[in-house]
Amino acid sequence: MNFPLTPREFEAHLRDFGAARYHGHHPFHRLMNGGDLSQAQLQAWVLNRFYYQAAIPRKDANILARSTDPLFRRAWLQRIIDHDGAGDDAGGLARWLLLADALDLRREDVIAHKGVLAATRFAVDAYVHFVREHSLLEAVASTLTELFAPTIIGERVDALLSHYACLPMEALSYFQNRMDQAPRDANFALDYVLEHARTAEQQRQVTEALAFKCDVLWAQLDALYQAYITPGHVPPGATQFGEKR
Amino acid sequence: MNFPLTPREFEAHLRDFGAARYHGHHPFHRLMNGGDLSQAQLQAWVLNRFYYQAAIPRKDANILARSTDPLFRRAWLQRIIDHDGAGDDAGGLARWLLLADALDLRREDVIAHKGVLAATRFAVDAYVHFVREHSLLEAVASTLTELFAPTIIGERVDALLSHYACLPMEALSYFQNRMDQAPRDANFALDYVLEHARTAEQQRQVTEALAFKCDVLWAQLDALYQAYITPGHVPPGATQFGEKR
Numbered sequence: 414m415n416f417p418l419t420p421r422e423f424e425a426h427l428r429d430f431g432a433a434r435y436h437g438h439h440p441f442h443r444l445m446n447g448g449d450l451s452q453a454q455l456q457a458w459v460l461n462r463f464y465y466q467a468a469i470p471r472k473d474a475n476i477l478a479r480s481t482d483p484l485f486r487r488a489w490l491q492r493i494i495d496h497d498g499a500g501d502d503a504g505g506l507a508r509w510l511l512l513a514d515a516l517d518l519r520r521e522d523v524i525a526h527k528g529v530l531a532a533t534r535f536a537v538d539a540y541v542h543f544v545r546e547h548s549l550l551e552a553v554a555s556t557l558t559e560l561f562a563p564t565i566i567g568e569r570v571d572a573l574l575s576h577y578a579c580l581p582m583e584a585l586s587y588f589q590n591r592m593d594q595a596p597r598d599a600n601f602a603l604d605y606v607l608e609h610a611r612t613a614e615q616q617r618q619v620t621e622a623l624a625f626k627c628d629v630l631w632a633q634l635d636a637l638y639q640a641y642i643t644p645g646h647v648p649p650g651a652t653q654f655g656e657k658r
Numbered sequence: 659m660n661f662p663l664t665p666r667e668f669e670a671h672l673r674d675f676g677a678a679r680y681h682g683h684h685p686f687h688r689l690m691n692g693g694d695l696s697q698a699q700l701q702a703w704v705l706n707r708f709y710y711q712a713a714i715p716r717k718d719a720n721i722l723a724r725s726t727d728p729l730f731r732r733a734w735l736q737r738i739i740d741h742d743g744a745g746d747d748a749g750g751l752a753r754w755l756l757l758a759d760a761l762d763l764r765r766e767d768v769i770a771h772k773g774v775l776a777a778t779r780f781a782v783d784a785y786v787h788f789v790r791e792h793s794l795l796e797a798v799a800s801t802l803t804e805l806f807a808p809t810i811i812g813e814r815v816d817a818l819l820s821h822y823a824c825l826p827m828e829a830l831s832y833f834q835n836r837m838d839q840a841p842r843d844a845n846f847a848l849d850y851v852l853e854h855a856r857t858a859e860q861q862r863q864v865t866e867a868l869a870f871k872c873d874v875l876w877a878q879l880d881a882l883y884q885a886y887i888t889p890g891h892v893p894p895g896a897t898q899f900g901e902k903r
Contacts, residue, residue, distance in 0.1 A: 433894070434894050434895075440890075440891065531781075531870075531873035531874075531876065531877050532777055532780070532781065532877045532880060532881070534784070535777070535780040535781045535783075535784040535874075535877060536776075536777065536780045538780075538784055538787070539779070539780040539783055539784070542783070542787055624895065625776075627894070628776035628893070628894075628895065629776070629780075631776065631893050631894065632776050632777045632780060632881075632893070635777060635881065635884045635885070635891070635893060636777070636877075636880065636881075636884075638884060638888075638891070639880045639881075639883060639884035639888070640880070643883075643884070643888055645685075646685065646880070646883070648873070648876050648877070648880060649678070649679050649872070649873075649876065650679070650869065650873065
């Protein structure tokens with residue numbers, strides 16, 4: 414890529430790059446959207462994905478801790494509130510647990526991350542480390558996968574409702590809330606990145622941060638596929654889900 | 659487990675626990691030892707495993723940096739020398755590259771970790787972070803997988819020589835050196851752990867550190883299996899190896 418690009422060109426580049434690398438294309442998601450996952454496989458996804466969900470506020474707190482700008486922090490703080498809740502809003506983590514309930518997972522196991530795949534932990538922890546160890550620009554850029562979330566969430570809600578009878582609309586409230594939150598967050602991060610990534614080196618770093626984050630998401634689905642789609646490969650220490658449908 | 663155990667009982671527990679969780683049982687290793695990997699699949703293993711090899715001296719330098727005991731540091735330093743070399747000894751990393759050469763990998767790609775799986779990076783980086791963020795006792799305990807290395811290395815050398823004609827004895831010198839180094843390192847770490855892990859809590863932490871490290875090794879093979887054994891699942895950004903044998 415011929416960096417530096419103009420902000421408009423760089424936005425187009427990031428949208429193309431991210432759309433191509435985003436985990437919406439992963440075979441695990443294609444199975445989910447086609448209604449081809451067993452209840453046990455959906456349970457594995459919900460349990461493991463909760464490890465990622467639970468790390469998001471810590472990731473965002475690390476980004477908050479990097480910024481010296483009160484206005485930036487005021488805006489970014491909302492992400493933590495969205496997941497942890499405030500006042501009457503139980504928050505995104507509590508909404509994710511409704512999905513776990515609907516799939517008959519034991520809530521205390523999900524909250525304790527019991528039997529989560531080691532590869533899930535490694536990928537998610539890499540994300541938390543990344544935003545601590547790289548520049549604030551790269552940390553913000555790593556959140557740009559939210560640009561691609563609304564499409565995948567829309568497909569997922571339709572697929573889950575039509576294929577999986579055990580999942581009522583209420584269990585999917587996490588996703589419905591994200592349909593509004595993700596674009597707001599993504600646009601803020603995109604504006605920040607377009608304003609601050611002006612040199613070739615900065616634009617290269619931003620692109621690599623987005624690639625890194627796409628890898629974090631992809632690797633989680635690869636681990637689920639290896640453990641719970643390919644027969645007989647659940648790693649030691651990970652939950653063996655029952656195979657009822 | 660009914661902690662605290664006596665040192666003798668705790669050693670037996672660690673040996674049993676580690677032997678059961680060690681990656682010698684992984685299906686990818688069973689394929690390798692049976693001569694059932696293609697040259698492309700061996701290349702994938704050597705490229706990805708070099709990311710782990712290259713991190714070992716940084717892992718050990720982090721452990722060195724945790725210790726306040728000159729005698730401990732004097733002993734532990736040898737691990738870094740073993741991998742990086744000194745004087746006439748080219749070191750373990752250079753010996754690993756002989757294996758890459760024998761498999762027709764481009765040396766500069768291997769050294770630059772070009773096309774390594776993201777999941778390899780996440781697992782290995784988790785190990786480097788672990789020894790920084792946990793106690794020195796847990797950091798030392800995480801190296802105890804070396805107790806189980808000689809058996810697997812012996813099987814591997816025999817298997818590679820008998821099944822893979824492209825691999826001459828010289829290309830396997832990394833493993834031959836480890837046959838002596840691994841037991842020396844493992845015994846030092848085991849003595850340290852048995853001396854310092856006396857309470858139930860310490861023995862639990864040591865066991866979890868060993869489990870963590872077994873997971874680091876297992877997850878690397880899971881990622882290789884998902885990408886290069888299961889057809890059609892090479893993740894974005896990872897090397898597509900040719901399928902010649």
